Amino acid sequence: MALTHRTGSIALAASMIAFIPELKRIPQPIIDLMWLPQDASVPMAVCFTVSSCYGSLLPDADIPHSTAGKKLRILLWPLYLFKKLLLFLGHFIRPLKRIGVALGHRGLFHSPLFHTLIFIILSAMSRGHSECLRCILSGMYFGVLSHLLLDLFSGGIPLFAPFSMKRQRPAITFKTGSLLEVLFNLAFILIALYMLYLIALRWFRTGRI
Ligand SMILES: [Zn+2]
Numbered sequence: 001m002a003l004t005h006r007t008g009s010i011a012l013a014a015s016m017i018a019f020i021p022e023l024k025r026i027p028q029p030i031i032d033l034m035w036l037p038q039d040a041s042v043p044m045a046v047c048f049t050v051s052s053c054y055g056s057l058l059p060d061a062d063i064p065h066s067t068a069g070k071k072l073r074i075l076l077w078p079l080y081l082f083k084k085l086l087l088f089l090g091h092f093i094r095p096l097k098r099i100g101v102a103l104g105h106r107g108l109f110h111s112p113l114f115h116t117l118i119f120i121i122l123s124a125m126s127r128g129h130s131e132c133l134r135c136i137l138s139g140m141y142f143g144v145l146s147h148l149l150l151d152l153f154s155g156g157i158p159l160f161a162p163f164s165m166k167r168q169r170p171a172i173t174f175k176t177g178s179l180l181e182v183l184f185n186l187a188f189i190l191i192a193l194y195m196l197y198l199i200a201l202r203w204f205r206t207g208r209i
Helices: 002-022 028-033 042-055 058-062 067-071 073-089 094-102 112-126 131-152 179-206
Strands: none
Touching (some): 002 131, 002 179, 042 131, 058 067, 058 131, 067 073, 073 094, 112 131
């Protein structure tokens, strides 16, 4: 599903670049918290979109054979090992099994609260630093959110983790690799192209994206 996550994140980033400058007023606490594509230069808008694309692969780093898992294996192998150890010890000490499961696929890495907390901490630390760093962080965060939203509709995610690891899913879902996923992919590509058209129109009209 990596391709759908990529196209979904690009469609979201392009929509944000197209519509956020049209918003009359964005609350100051939100502007303080995150970089948003308003009055963005072309390089920053590209940086935001690329970061979003990379961010959309991050949650699946909880499995070693995923695209992100393979790229980050060198960083994450202690975590994979720790999870295996907890699952083994969980046969004897039950609470350890629960922690092991939380570190497994679609566990904590698929928790919106967990990612939001990490983002708030990193965002606060990056305040006053370069605009580029804030842009990357923000792009990655929205990429992660687009991943979680898609996963919610394809098997569910632990929406309330770490308080509950129970996977929540809406009434309408789709299977990975199904025709519906292909249609989602096509829809995301069309949305991204249409947003690019709107952005180009504004650029020709005002000289800004
Ligand atoms: Zn996922």
